[in-house]
Amino acid sequence: MTAPSISRLGFALLGLIKGEPRSGYALRMVFETTAISTYSSSPGSIYPALKVLEKDGLVAQRPPTGTKRTFHLTAAGEDTLRAWLTAPVEEEDIGKRLDMALLRFAFLEMLQDPQATLRFLDSFETAARAHAASLEQFLAGEAGTKLSLQSRIAVEHGLKTTFCSAAWAADAQRRLREG
Numbered sequence: 001m002t003a004p005s006i007s008r009l010g011f012a013l014l015g016l017i018k019g020e021p022r023s024g025y026a027l028r029m030v031f032e033t034t035a036i037s038t039y040s041s042s043p044g045s046i047y048p049a050l051k052v053l054e055k056d057g058l059v060a061q062r063p064p065t066g067t068k069r070t071f072h073l074t075a076a077g078e079d080t081l082r083a084w085l086t087a088p089v090e091e092e093d094i095g096k097r098l099d100m101a102l103l104r105f106a107f108l109e110m111l112q113d114p115q116a117t118l119r120f121l122d123s124f125e126t127a128a129r130a131h132a133a134s135l136e137q138f139l140a141g142e143a144g145t146k147l148s149l150q151s152r153i154a155v156e157h158g159l160k161t162t163f164c165s166a167a168w169a170a171d172a173q174r175r176l177r178e179g
Contacts, residue, residue, distance in 0.1 A: 005056055006080070008100055009039050009049045014073065014081045015107035017059060023068040024050055038099065053077070081107075086116050088123035094131040094162060105172075114176065121173045128166035135159040 016022065016030055024047055031041035050071060053059040058077035061069040073081065085108050093101045101124060108117045135158055138144045
């Protein structure tokens with residue numbers, strides 16, 4: 001699905017640059033001032049990630065009319081981003097990378113492909129239900145029955161939020177189909 005050298009931050013940068021070519025500083029400000037602030041806005045994070053993307057041929061700098069250079073997606077960057085955005089959601093994405101799955105959903109709108117979004121949501125719902133079933137099986141199994149009460153309650157939280165994620169995906173599909 002993805003090139004191995006692309007980090008979570010790298011994919012976030014590709015999506016932001018697809019939305020609007022920006023300078024490194026402007027990208028830092030997006031991370032500092034929006035809900036995507038879970039990523040570090042540190043120059044020590046952003047600029048090295050941009051260098052990797054540039055080295056991999058996914059972004060290129062262009063001199064703008066002003067003094068700052070802006071990053072733009074290359075054709076390879078567009079293809080890589082599209083492949084990442086449209087890949088089916090897997091159970092592991094729900095259990096270990098839910099934030100990235102939701103970031104993919106947010107960026108999918110840029111493709112202007114409603115069917116791709118609906119396929120994503122369908123796979124998200126399927127993966128969430130599979131992960132919920134895995135958690136239920138764990139809780140019912142030997143390892144689950146040996147958990148302390150507090151640990152069991154923590155796993156139950158994960159189960160309940162996973163059910164909520166599946167319901168969210170079903171509701172999002174319905175709302176998008178209705179327009």
